[in-house]
Amino acid sequence: MKVIDERYVSLSEVKKILGDKEKKYSKEGKELLYEQRRALEHSRRYAKLNIKDVRELRKKLSELDMNLTEEQIIKMCDLLPETVDDVRAIFAKERFRYNEEEIKKILDIIAQYR
Secondary structure, X not given: OOOOOOOOOOHHHHHHHHHHHHHHHHHHOOOOOHHHXXXXXXXXXXXXXXXXXXXXXXXXXXXXXXXXXHHHHHHHHHHOOOOHHHHHHHOOOOOOOOOHHHHHHXXXXXXXXX
8 A cells, every 4th residue: 555645845846846757757658647737837837936945944934933834834935925914814714813023033034035
């Protein structure tokens, strides 16, 4: 039985994973599935950072003493929010709220990668 690994990945990582798979398949005379092609197209269009920068940003955000989830960190890496309201939108369904000072810490770190 094959075990499936489940984790959050950024658009940059999706672009790399599916791009590599596309190259491998083309050598074998195969094509990506429809959903994979659409995901690859989306990631190529909207990924804003390269993988190295995403990994650095993820590390810096996870080191903040704010208990950010992996999902929240990935969303911030993909969206690169610019304002306090943008960050609040990412946290919209959370029960607790971060104060403006904490959000500005996040924005300061993200600003280094824009």
